[in-house]
Amino acid sequence: MTDGYGLKVLAVDDEPPALDELAFLLGRDDRVSEVQTCGSATQALRLLRDGAFDLVLLDIAMPGLSGLELARVLRQFRQSPAVVFVTAHAHHAVDAFDLRAVDYLLKPVHEDRLREAIDRVRDEPAGHDPDEQVAVELAGVTRFVRRSEVRYASAQGDYVRLHTATENPLVRMPLAALEQRWAEAGFVRIHRSLLVSLDHVDEVRLGGARPTVVVAGIELPVSRRHVPDVRSLVRRTRNGEA
Structure with a gap:
C-alpha cells in the first residue's frame, strides 16, 4: 500500500x-x-x-x-x-x-x-x-521467523526445521503443507525432505551425476524426479516470468 x-x-x-x-x-x-x-x-x-x-x-x-x-x-x-x-x-x-x-x-x-x-x-x-511469520518455540519463548529469512526447510518426521542465517528452529508442520503455502513465494521442492528458497540459491548444478543446489555455501541434493521442475523454475526466474 x-x-x-x-x-x-x-x-x-x-x-x-x-x-x-x-x-x-x-x-x-x-x-x-x-x-x-x-x-x-x-x-x-x-x-x-x-x-x-x-x-x-x-x-x-x-x-x-x-x-x-x-x-x-x-x-x-x-x-x-x-x-x-x-x-x-x-x-x-x-x-x-x-x-x-x-x-x-x-x-x-x-x-x-x-x-x-x-x-x-x-x-x-x-x-x-x-512476508509471513512463523511462530517457533525456543527455550520456552515464542519467537517469530519471517519467511524471507528462511533459506531452506528440511523435513524431520512430523516437524519442519527452518534454516536461517542465525538459527534452525523446528515447526510442527508437514513439509508438504509448507511447500503448498510458500510455492508462490519462490520456495521449490528439490527432494522429498528439502524445500529451498530460490532467493537464497547461489548455484544450481543439475547436469552432473549428482544434481545439487548450493544455498549459503551448503550443498543440497536434488532428487532425479525434481530436476525438471527445478530447471524449469530457475529458467522462468531468470527470464522474469516468476
Whole structure:
C-alpha cells in the first residue's frame, strides 16, 4: 500500500483500556489518516461491510465471534483489508500464520512495534501475500521467523526445521503443507525432505551425476524426479516470468 494516502484503520478489542491505548498510538502516526474503533468482532464485521478499510488491528480472544473467526470471514472479501493481530496470547500465532496476517503484536503494544507493523502494511503491494511469520518455540519463548529469512526447510518426521542465517528452529508442520503455502513465494521442492528458497540459491548444478543446489555455501541434493521442475523454475526466474 504505497499510494501516498493515509491508512484508514479499524481497531477491534473488547477491553476499553486496550482499545483506547491502541487508538491513541494510531493517532500519533502521521501515516494513519482515520481511526475507527469497536468493541466486538460482530460490530467490526458490520463496519467492514459498510465501508473499506486498509488495515484491521484485531484482538483474538473476544466474546462471541473471535478475532480469528473474523479474519477467516475477511479472507472471503473481494478486497480484504490487511490484518494485524493484537493479543496477549502468543499461542495463537500459528493460527495467525495460517490466515496470512501481516503481523502479530503482543500486548502491551509498544509504539515502535506498532509503527513497524504499519511499515509492513504500507510496503505490501496490493494483492500480494505479506512476508509471513512463523511462530517457533525456543527455550520456552515464542519467537517469530519471517519467511524471507528462511533459506531452506528440511523435513524431520512430523516437524519442519527452518534454516536461517542465525538459527534452525523446528515447526510442527508437514513439509508438504509448507511447500503448498510458500510455492508462490519462490520456495521449490528439490527432494522429498528439502524445500529451498530460490532467493537464497547461489548455484544450481543439475547436469552432473549428482544434481545439487548450493544455498549459503551448503550443498543440497536434488532428487532425479525434481530436476525438471527445478530447471524449469530457475529458467522462468531468470527470464522474469516468476
